[in-house]
Structures are given as structure tokens and as C-alpha cells.
Amino acid sequence: xxxxxxxxxxxxxxxxxxxxxxxxxxxxxxxxxxxxxxxxxxxxxxxxxxxxxxxxxxxxxxxxxxxxxxxxxxxxxxxxxxxxxxxxxxxxxxxxxxxxxxxxxxxxxxxxxxxxxxxxxxxxxxxxxxxxxxxxxxxxxxxxxxxxxxxxxxxxxxxxxxxxxxxxxxxxxxxx
Numbered sequence: 001x002x003x004x005x006x007x008x009x010x011x012x013x014x015x016x017x018x019x020x021x022x023x024x025x026x027x028x029x030x031x032x033x034x035x036x037x038x039x040x041x042x043x044x045x046x047x048x049x050x051x052x053x054x055x056x057x058x059x060x061x062x063x064x065x066x067x068x069x070x071x072x073x074x075x076x077x078x079x080x081x082x083x084x085x086x087x088x089x090x091x092x093x094x095x096x097x098x099x100x101x102x103x104x105x106x107x108x109x110x111x112x113x114x115x116x117x118x119x120x121x122x123x124x125x126x127x128x129x130x131x132x133x134x135x136x137x138x139x140x141x142x143x144x145x146x147x148x149x150x151x152x153x154x155x156x157x158x159x160x161x162x163x164x165x166x167x168x169x170x171x172x173x174x175x176x
Contacts, residue, residue, distance in 0.1 A: 025104040027153045030067040036060040036161070042078035042090045046135050049128040054078040054088055062098070070098035072114075080124075087124040092167075093117045094145060106153045113146045116167045137176065143169035 038058040045051030058076025065071065073095055080088040096114030122137040149163030 026106045027104060027156060028067065029064045029100075029103050032064045032157075034060075034062040034064075034159075036062070036074075038074060038076055040076070042076070042092065044090075046124075046126060046128070046133070049126045049133060049135075052080070052088065052124075054080050054090065055082075056090070064103075067103040068100050070096075070100065070110075072096040072098060072112075087122070089121045091119040093119075094165075096145070098149070100151065108151045108153070110149050110151060111147075112149060112163065112165065113144070115142070116145045116165075116169075117142050118167070118169070141169040142171050143167055 036059070038056075038060050040056060041053040042056055043051065043053040056076045056078030058074060060072060060074035062070045062072040073093075075093045076091070078088075078090040078092070080086045094114055094116045096112045098110045098112045100108045100110040102108045118141045120137055120139065120141065122135055124135045126133055126135065145165045145167040147163055147165035149161055152160045154160060
């Protein structure tokens with residue numbers, strides 16, 4: 001913690017020298033609560049057809065009970081065109097636990113894992129290379145997610161994060 005000043009004294013051959021103690025902290029996230037704006041792509045695809053990546057915006061809330069662990073709730077809205085007649089809409093909501101490697105430094109990689117619910121509406125025309133096809137779905141998918149990220153601390157109360165997650169939906173149809 002910032003309030004401790006540790007000094008270690010060593011005696012080598014009658015010479016005494018001070019050795020620095022703990023490394024200095026660049027940030028202290030212990031007990032912090034954060035609100036974030038998020039942006040990114042929801043990437044998926046169709047069997048026998050092409051993939052897609054739809055732009056999305058969202059909100060995230062995170063609480064760090066201890067500096068190395070973050071508990072996070074996030075929601076995002078991803079749309080193919082952001083118009084009323086769009087063919088694809090995904091609204092993933094996630095509960096996650098984040099484990100930070102070096103939370104006292106300005107650059108801290110982390111692992112994330114949790115659960116995802118995705119309310120989706122898909123009525124997409126696509127070409128599979130041989131013929132036109134239509135993908136159709138109006139449902140909510142559920143499953144675990146896992147990922148990696150890195151947090152760049154921009155100050156005592158601001159950060160920029162980059163994160164990638166893989167979602168394994170459990171209630172997805174085999175033909176889906």
C-alpha cells in the first residue's frame with residue numbers, strides 16, 4: 001500500500017547499504033468502482049457462408065474489491081447498419097470476473113471469464129459461394145465466455161482497455 005515505507009538494510013563485508021523495498025505504485029485500484037463506455041465489433045458467421053463483424057456501443061460497470069480482481073457487468077448493442085431495417089442485431093449482456101496480472105502498474109494484462117446472454121434478431125440474406133441463402137433467428141443465446149485483455153492506466157481514475165472474448169453458446173441449435 002502507498003502508506004508503507006519499507007527500508008531493508010544489508011551488511012556486506014562491514015559495509016551497510018539501503019536496498020529499495022517494494023516497487024512504487026503507479027496506480028491503486030483497490031476498492032475502485034468504474035463506469036465505462038465500450039465500443040467494438042461482434043464477430044460471427046454462417047456455416048457455408050461468410051463471416052461478419054458488426055459495430056457496437058455499450059456500457060460497463062466494474063468493481064475491484066481487491067486490486068487484482070474485477071467484477072464486471074456489461075451490455076452492448078451491435079447492429080449491421082444502425083438503421084430500423086437492419087438485418088442483424090446482437091445485444092450481448094455479460095457478467096465477468098477479471099484477473100489482473102500487474103494491477104499496480106500503468107500496463108496490466110488480464111484474463112476474463114464469465115457468462116453471456118445475447119438477445120439477437122437476425123434476418124440476413126447472404127451468399128454462400130454457390131447460391132443465395134437466408135439466416136433467420138429471434139432468440140436469446142446463453143453461454144460462458146473467456147478472453148484476454150490489457151488495461152492502460154491513463155491516470156489515477158482513467159484507463160483504456162483492449163479486450164477479446166470467445167463465447168461458447170450452450171443453447172444454440174445444431175443447425176444454427
